[in-house]
Amino acid sequence: MQIVTTHKNCDFDGLASAVAVTLLYPDTVVVISKAVNPNVKAFLSMHKDVFNIRLPADIDMDTVKRLFVVDVAQWDRLDGMASLQDREDLDIRIWDHHPGQGNIAAGMICQEPIGACITLLIRELQAKNIPLTPIQATLFITGLYEDTGRLTFSTTTAEDARAAAYLLENSADLNIVSRILRPAYREKQREILHKLLASARRLKVNGFYIGIGKIEIHGHVDSLALVVRLIRELLNVDAAIGLFHNPERERCMVIGRSGMDELNIGSIMRHLGGGGHPGAGSALMKGVQPHAIEEMILGLIEGNQQASVRVSDLMSFPVMSVRTGTSMAEVAQLLREKGCTGLPVIDDGALKGVISRRDFKRVRRKNQLAAPVKAFMRDRVFTIAPDKSPAQAVGLMIKHDIGRLPVVEDGQVIGIVTRSDAMLYFYDLLPE
Numbered sequence: 517m518q519i520v521t522t523h524k525n526c527d528f529d530g531l532a533s534a535v536a537v538t539l540l541y542p543d544t545v546v547v548i549s550k551a552v553n554p555n556v557k558a559f560l561s562m563h564k565d566v567f568n569i570r571l572p573a574d575i576d577m578d579t580v581k582r583l584f585v586v587d588v589a590q591w592d593r594l595d596g597m598a599s600l601q602d603r604e605d606l607d608i609r610i611w612d613h614h615p616g617q618g619n620i621a622a623g624m625i626c627q628e629p630i631g632a633c634i635t636l637l638i639r640e641l642q643a644k645n646i647p648l649t650p651i652q653a654t655l656f657i658t659g660l661y662e663d664t665g666r667l668t669f670s671t672t673t674a675e676d677a678r679a680a681a682y683l684l685e686n687s688a689d690l691n692i693v694s695r696i697l698r699p700a701y702r703e704k705q706r707e708i709l710h711k712l713l714a715s716a717r718r719l720k721v722n723g724f725y726i727g728i729g730k731i732e733i734h735g736h737v738d739s740l741a742l743v744v745r746l747i748r749e750l751l752n753v754d755a756a757i758g759l760f761h762n763p764e765r766e767r768c769m770v771i772g773r774s775g776m777d778e779l780n781i782g783s784i785m786r787h788l789g790g791g792g793h794p795g796a797g798s799a800l801m802k803g804v805q806p807h808a809i810e811e812m813i814l815g816l817i818e819g820n821q822q823a824s825v826r827v828s829d830l831m832s833f834p835v836m837s838v839r840t841g842t843s844m845a846e847v848a849q850l851l852r853e854k855g856c857t858g859l860p861v862i863d864d865g866a867l868k869g870v871i872s873r874r875d876f877k878r879v880r881r882k883n884q885l886a887a888p889v890k891a892f893m894r895d896r897v898f899t900i901a902p903d904k905s906p907a908q909a910v911g912l913m914i915k916h917d918i919g920r921l922p923v924v925e926d927g928q929v930i931g932i933v934t935r936s937d938a939m940l941y942f943y944d945l946l947p948e
Contacts, residue, residue: 518582519547519575523593526552528559528696529632532659533586533611535567536637539646544584545570549595554738559655559696566651572596582607587633589618589625592915593791611636613663614782614793631676632663638679653688658696669795670777708733709743712758718751721817724779727751728813730759730806741796744771755779757813759806768806770799770813784816787907789915801914812907827909828902830938831923831931837862838871840890844879847871847889860922860929861893867922867929869893899924900933910938 520537522530526548534546547570552560560569577599588594589612591601600606608622613630626636634656641648648656660680664672667680684690708731716729727747740760748756755774762768770788772781774795782792788809790799801809837860838847847859851873858872871893878892879885900909900921909921913935923931 517545517575517579518543518584519545519570519580520584520586521547521572521594521597522586523588524549524551524595526556527587527659527662528553528556528655529634529659529663530587531556531560532634532656533637534584535652535655536634536641537584537586537611539648539652540637540640540644541582541584544582545575547572547575547596551595555696559658563651580606582609584608585610585612585620585622586637587612587614588791589614589620589622589627590791591620614791617782617786617791629671629673631667631669631672632660632679634659634663635673635676635679638682639675642682648683648686650687650689653683653686654692657683657688657690658693661693662697665795670775671793671795704737705739705743708737708740708760709746712743712747713750716747716751716756718753719814721814722819724755724776724817725753726814726817727753727756728759728810729757730761730810733760733762734764740769741771741773741798745773748773748775755781757810759809761806767800767802768804768809770801770809772797772813779817784813787816787905787911788812789911799911802917804910804914812910816905816907826902827900827904827906827921827923827933828931830906830909831902831933832937833923833931835860835862835922835929835932837929838889839863840868840888840893842889843886844876844889844892845885848876848885857934858920860897860932861889862929865928867897867899867924869895870897870918870920870922872919897922899929901925902930906938909933910935913938 520534522534538544538546550571572595583600583606589610608620609624610620610622611633612627613633615627615629657680660676664676667677711731712729715731716727719726744756744758754776757772760769774781777794780794781797782794785792785797785799788799788801790797792798840861840863858870860867861869861871871889875892898912898916898918898921900912900923902923902925912921920932920934922929923933
């Protein structure tokens with residue numbers, strides 16, 4: 517079986533690119549998350565009989581032999597694909613217009629800086645002379661127009677324009693496109709817009725005019741990206757950032773929109789554990805207060821954090837560690853004595869894993885305390901280089917829900933940085 521998927525909260529570019537793959541590779545099944553862009557949801561509800569769209573839960577992942585990924589190249593931005601991540605026998609192929617992003621090891625990768633991912637697929641459809649129906653051409657140009665702002669965004673290329681012309685030649689209906697892409701701006705979005713506008717600050721940071729606002733939201737609200745885009749227009753700024761904090765779920769959705777390539781929103785959001793491209797991006801941060809996120813963002817735009825403070829300035833060293841043969845009882849005693857919440861596991865200079873207090877939840881019988889730490893440690897370890905920024909460290913910790921990162925240089929652990937270390941920095945509590 518072969519399937520094609522795209523990122524969570526699928527937009528029209530992701531959907532169009534996935535459908536295009538089914539034309540290039542017949543018998544491929546489109547699999548997308550249940551949570552999609554509101555306009556995409558409305559489109560699919562009207563075209564159920566035209567496009568065969570499945571949910572991850574509908575697929576027996578053990579039968580999947582080939583995986584196509586479009587408009588994204590990161591495992592954590594896919595829905596329901598975790599069981600495929602460590603499959604060595606899986607043939608993976610990627611099309612993405614966000615170069616420099618991603619952690620999916622694929623046998624074929626087409627990753628180019630271009631306005632829309634569908635443009636990359638149209639290139640192949642043209643090369644193979646694959647005919648398009650009017651509805652397919654209309655869907656494809658909808659995805660292309662959505663991601664290029666109807667060919668007005670600064671990321672738009674000449675090839676995007678040529679792809680649009682090709683789709684119009686194949687009977688793409690712009691009247692339908694206009695109806696599909698009409699913003700889902702309702703009373704709830706109007707209320708959010710007014711609140712965000714009231715909270716917004718207009719700042720000049722590193723030569724850029726930035727609009728940034730923070731509000732609380734409760735429950736699910738559609739089209740927050742539209743609100744942020746309107747904030748950028750109303751404040752007449754180079755970029756707008758919206759921080760939407762849900763205190764009940766202890767999470768904050770960060771959405772950014774930029775009108776300048778020099779102010780790369782996608783890069784900023786990647787530092788926060790999210791993603792995007794120069795003009796647009798988002799990140800979901802858990803357990804971090806909005807004012808701290810705001811300081812991270814402004815620091816990234818200013819450049820001071822990346823230029824003057826590195827992980828090496830925050831890390832603790834020398835590193836206290838245990839060996840894989842150390843008993844869990846000894847580890848527990850060491851954690852109590854030193855007042856720390858976790859330790860790296862190192863044998864002969866090689867990092868083998870990390871053990872933390874939360875791993876002791878799996879110790880259910882007293883005799884298991886005699887077991888070696890290698891039986892309970894997490895051997896999938898995320899590390900960071902000493903020259904990275906504190907914001908990058910926080911982004912990794914939030915993205916992977918971990919509290920510490922071994923700092924590795926030339927294959928050796930030279931220090932460790934914790935979430936507390938990084939957050940103390942952002943709260944300006946570090947000693948002079």
